[in-house]
Amino acid sequence: MDYKQELITTIHDFGCNLDALVTRLTRFSEESPTAVLIPALYEELKRPALTTIRDHLADCEFVKTVIVCVNAPTVTDYAKTLQFFQTLPQKTLIIWENGPRVTQLLADVRERGVDLLKFKGKGLAVWLGLGVASLSADAIALHDADIITYDCSYPLKLLYPLLDKEFGIDFNKAYYTRLGNYPQSFHGRVVRLFIAPLLNVLREVFGEKNYLRYLSAYRYPLAGEFALTSDLALHTRIPANWGLEIGLLAEVYRSMPSKRIAQVDLGIFDHKHQPLGEDVNSGLQKMCRDIFRSILRTLTETEQVVITMEHIHALRVKFRREAQSFTRKYFIDARFNDLLYDRHQEEIAIECFEQVISHAGEQYFNDPVGAQIPDWTRALAVMPDLRERLIYCVQQDVAQVTAQVLASTLTPKMVNPLHLESSGLPAETMGLKNDAGIPISR
Structure with missing residues (x-):
């Protein structure tokens, strides 16, 4: 039995009574509303994972609001x-x-001195969603749209530690075992083959810094699933x-x-498997590049560590040997559990990640300031x-789609006009009108 505790609180799943947790969390959520935020690309609607997520969320009575921040190419999408x-x-x-409406709103913000339009992708989606969620929710859970193994226990485990006031938790991060199927094998190469050995060699080179100890306490630091309070959401740079x-x-x-940070066990977990990438500007190599630069920057900001190119060279040399020692351990673990394990492909990934250390180190010296919203x-x-205003933009977007459905420019019944109320703000109170300027009523 694993009872191990870290610098942060580790919440294990020892066969917890999920029904009892659902009952308590549903009661808590009546006084402290909850939200689930999903950043998504339109293409993910075509994959089975998002359908699974939607169908399970429908059964989560303890989730009061669902916010989806979607990047869609057209109004039809x-x-x-x-x-x-x-x-x-x-x-x-x-x-x-x-x-266009959200883009114009952000352009108005830029005119007032804060440029948000220069940010794209998941970071902006998360930022927009957290802001809207903080209006109505005390606790916000966030997860990706590509989780294959999703069920109601995921939002339950993420949100519960924040709503049980005896816990005193403001941020809760998921951890899990990433296993792929067909054939069953280890996933999570960046965590296993890059971050884990990198943190070890960073401690060797720079000593036992508090920030490194903190990062090492997370069992799966790259988990895209976490929950936080609305107050923390408003005060966090994304x-x-x-x-x-x-x-x-x-x-x-x-x-x-x-003491206000926790991590919780979600069990066996799988989602979209990313390619390694052709170079440091693509795939998992690009991810490792940005991760390494972030760690270097935070070491300088919080620990007053002065980093030189000699440090980067030392990290690269030590990294390969440390990562290779991990492959031996993974091989034993995989063989014992009858998992497929390709040591050659693991070594190829390590060689790529080793190159990332040099490139990312040079980039850090040229531009140590990171991109944060x-x-x-x-x-x-x-x-x-x-x-x-952001909610009003959403209501206008929905109104436009509804008007187009009524005008038969889109497939009839594509959008239910009654769904305008789903944001909790009735159409008439928002002053919504269709493209002809006619007020839209419920």
Whole structure:
């Protein structure tokens, strides 16, 4: 039995009574509302994982609001996204992240001195969704749209530690065993073959720094599944590159004492398997590049570590030997559990990651400042009603789609006009009108 505790609180699953947790969390959520945020690309609607997520969320009575921040190429794609999620019983808000109305709103913010339009991708989607969620939810769970093994226990385990006030937890991160099927094998190469050995050699080179001890306490630091309080959401800068997960942990490190941070076991977990990439600017190599730069920057910011190119060379040399020692351990673990394990492919990944250390180190010296989206308190300082305006943009987007459905420019019944109410803000109170200027009623 694994009872091990870390610098942060580790919540194990010893066969917990999920039904009892659901009952308590449902009761807690009546006084402390909850939200689930899903950043997504439109293409993910075509994959079975998101259908599984939607169908399980429909059974989660303890989730009061679902927010999807979607990057959709066209208004038709946005309409199909609305249709896809309209079966959810919860209040549901579909933010068209790259739509013209949201883009114009961010342009207005830029005119007031805060440039958000230069940020793209998942980071911006997370930022937008957290801001909207903080209006109505005390606790917000976030997860990706490609989780193959998803069920109701995921949002349950993420949210519960934040709502049980005896715990005193403000941030809860998932950890899990990443196993792929057909054939069954280890996934999670970046965590296993890059971050784990890298943290070991960083401690050898720079000593036992508090930040390194903190990162090492996370069993799966790249998990895209976490939950946080609305207050923390408003005061957190969101990284705008592939180092989002590790950069977010750095933000939590600056903001929270370790006793208010937890990690929870989600069990066996699988999602989309990323390619290794052709070079340091693609695939998992790009991810490792951004992660390494984030760690170096945070070491300098929080631990006053002066980093030189000699350090980078030493890290590269030590990394290969340390990573290779991990492959021997993984081989034994895999063989014992009858898992497929290709040591040659693992070594290829290590060689690629070793190259990343050199390239990322050089990039860090040329540009040590990372790409981080200003926190919501900064944006609200220049536009205090930004969150409400963002919701109004969403309502206008839905109204446009509804008008087009009524005009038969899209497939009939693609969008249910009643779904306008799903955000919790009735259409008439928002003053919504269709393209002809006619008010839309419920």
